[in-house]
Amino acid sequence: MYFTHADAVWEAHPGLRAAVIAVDGVLGITATRAYQDKLLPRVEERLAAGGESAMPEISAWREAFSAMGLKPTQYRCASEALLRRYRKERSLPAFHPLVDYLNTVSMAFAVPVAVFDCDRVAGGITVRPAEGTEEYTTFQGDSEHPAPGEVVFTDAAGYAHSRRWTFRQSARSVVGPHxxxxLIVAEALHPSAEADLTALQQEITTVLGECRVRVGAAKLVRPTERRLEFFSAFPGEESTSEERP
Known part of the structure; x- marks a missing residue:
């Protein structure tokens, strides 16, 4: 499998960086609540310092959404949406140990973090402008077609696994009991994105190792290293690893 961004995304957002982590053994994951609790003081510090829109990590995504013709107060990146909900309720609903932990990481770093069930993704994921023919499945079970030019996570079969880039994931590849x-993907656009994502990647790989999830491949995606191929990271699968600029 692979993960990459299309040239059009890099051209429009040269400051983009992404931490990409492929894992297996998720069925055996142990409880992550204690690790979430360790991150919550960082979340509280963020919220006490001011509104979400003033955070440089969030502000950069708001600028990107505006550049894409989206109203940033109508379509919020995933980390902003989580922080706003947590500010109001001081809790988040529980879904799955991996998802719950990554949601807390997303709030602590104020960076959107997506996670996809690899067995429900065809071939790999490319982040690119939509052609308009891609199929997106909502959490209500409906099918939608992203507007042409909208940035989406899409696979080799033409399924869109997100809408409006980091706004909302698809039900098709949601992580669950199965x-x-x-594949974990964290993306950032703010000036210190590379350093912050390096720390985020270290946080995730360390904790998941302690929770009995195997990290098979990890990469910091940047303009000079744009692609991760990771099937070779899993036992019993033919190696297809190849670095491409």
């Missing part, structure tokens, strides 16, 4: 292999 998930054994997953």
């Amino acid at each position: 998930t054994e292999r997953a």
